[in-house]
Amino acid sequence: MKAEIVAVGTELLLGQIVNTNAQFLSRECAALGIDIYYQTVVGDNEQRLMDSLKLAASRADVVICTGGLGPTQDDLTKDVLAAYTGRQLVLHEPSMEAITDLFRTRGIHMVESNKRQALMLENSYPLHNENGLAIGVAYTYEGTHFILLPGPPKEMKPMFSNYASAWLRTIMTDEVPLYSKMLKFAGIGESNLEYQLIDMIEAQTDPTIAPYAKEGEVTIRLTTRAHTAQEGELNIQATEEEIRRRVGDHLYAERDIPIEATILQMLEEKQYKLTVAESCTGGLLSDMITAVPGSSQSFLGGIICYTNSLKNKLLGVPMEVLEGENASGAVSAETAILLAEGLLTTTGSDLSISVTGVAGPSPSEGKPVGLVYVGLAKKGAETKVVTLQLSGTRETIKIRAAKSALYHLWRLLKEN
Template sequence: MKAEIIAVGTELLLGQIVNTNAQFLSRECAALGVDMYFQTVVGDNKQRLLDSFKLAVSRADVVICTGGLGPTQDDLTKDVLAAFVGRELIVHEPSMKTITDMFQSRGIHMVESNRRQAMMIEGSDPLHNETGLAVGVAFTYEGTHFILLPGPPKEMKPMFTKYAAPWLRTRMTDEVPLYSKMLKFAGIGESNLEHQLLDLIEAQTDPTIAPYAKESEVTIRLTTRAQTASDGERKLQVTELEIRKRLGEHLYADEDVPIETIVLQLLGEKNQTLAVAESCTGGLLSDLITAVPGSSQSFLGGIICYSNALKHKLLGVPMEVLEGEGSPGAVSSETATLLAEQLITLAGSDFGLSVTGVAGPSPSEGKPVGLVYIGFAQKEAATRVITLQLSGNRESIKQRAAKSALYHLWKQLKDS
């Protein structure tokens, strides 16, 4: 069964909001065994929306629309689709009651346009909206299944999961669900990772192997079709084991999570704590860590010691190390070591992690852009420093430095 998403809304075309609905729906359809072949974004325009419907029915078995179900005159999805299939719009009375009751309870006059949210296409099945007012619609027209969902994700997601997906499932025949597994890697680039797996990628049939990357992390998606989750896991296992054998030192998770999540899990399992000192990353490392729920159990805090004065005043790095002719300088292995070690003393943490370097755009202390030192101090262990020469613009260097620090800390935690 082939599917197409039509996302309706001029705000999407203008880039005012991001179309996260398509990502969610594609993932959910794959789990059902429905292949997502096309995604279309169309503005609030009758003719262009009509053209989108005509094209979709020529190439898809399932057309899922998001957006355009609201009360205003530019919410056109139901109107245009009703005209396209030659059916009337009728009032869904339970939805109409919900709308009128809400306005009455708030003591607000309901304008006539709000009735539009209770309209449904004649002969369709209503899809209950648990978190909003606009009723969804599902029906079949000349062999094509149409599903109309609201645009706001907080309304769209529960409507699809609880009502649209079961409706669609009853109309499916021999579709076999897709099962995917995400393998997450750090400390290795996409091209290097692909090179080490090239023979597997070129010979792939089932499961399929798809690498893709974002800043400082690489993901491998393994995908197969199977009738049950256990069968899917069994089919993926052989390929996964081979990938682990080749790239185990970089594989930090078998689920789609960032490396900071795994670092905090390991710290929690070991009942250990972490503090950080950041110069060139300017708080980015702390931000990544504290974005993980429950991070306060293991993360004691961070110091952004951007200037030499604060490196000296807050963490006791001698000025003769930071400045002066013949000194190592702020961007040095010596400074990274002292920052990390002083953190343990100051914070009482089990680990002290420091980052100092040149993020750019210009060299500093006569040292090149992208030169970064990462210090790792641990109670009752020798401090070590990792030297990196990173490429990219200022933001990329900061991101890569922070992620590299987490990767090397993960390795240290994993091996200890």
């Protein structure tokens, strides 16, 4: 069964809000075994919406619309579907009672336009709105199944999960749900990962292999059709094992989590405490770590020592190392080591990371943009330093430096 999502709202076209509804619906439909082939965004215009519905109906078995069910004149979705199908809009009495009761309880005068939210196509199936006023609609016309959902995600998601999906199951025949598994990689670029797996990607049938990336991380999604999770795991087992054999050294998780979440799990298991000293990343590394709920169990905190004076005063890096004709400089392996070791001594943590480098846009100390040193200090062990030569904008270099530091920390924890 093929489906198309039609998101209605001029605010989407203007970029005033992000269409997160399509992401949710695509994921939920895949779980039901329904393939999303197209996603359309159309403004609050009667003719353009009519054209979009006609086109969607010509190429999809299921058309799911979000938005345009509210009380104002530009909420046109039900009106346009009624015109397209030749059906009348009728009042759904339970919804009308709920709307009336709400306004009465709040002591607010209800204007006539609010009745529009209780309208539905005659002979259609109503979809209850648990968090709002607009009733949803499910209706089949000339072999195409239409579902109308509200635009606000807090209303749309429970309406689909609790009511629309159940209605879809009644019209489905032999669809087999999709089962997907995420494999998360770090310390390897998307192009290099694809190169290692290119023969598998080109020959893929079932399961399918889809690599995609964001800064500092790469994900492979393995997808198969299976009635149960156990069947899905069996279907992808051989493919996953071969991927692990080739690039398993970079695999840090089997679900969609950032590497910092994996690191915090490892730290908690080992009962290690972590601290960070940041120069060029300016607190970004600490922000990534503390974005994970429960990070305080293992993360003591960090120091942003952006200037040489703070590197010296807070973490004891000698000024003769930082400045002078024969000095190594703030951007150096020596400084990265001293920062990490100084932090370890100052805080009493088990592990500390330091990051110092040139984020740009101009060189510093005669050193090129993108040169970054990461220090890794562990209580009772020799401090390690990693040299990176990164590229990109200032913001990109900061993100890549922070992610690289996390990757090398993960490797250190993995080795131990």
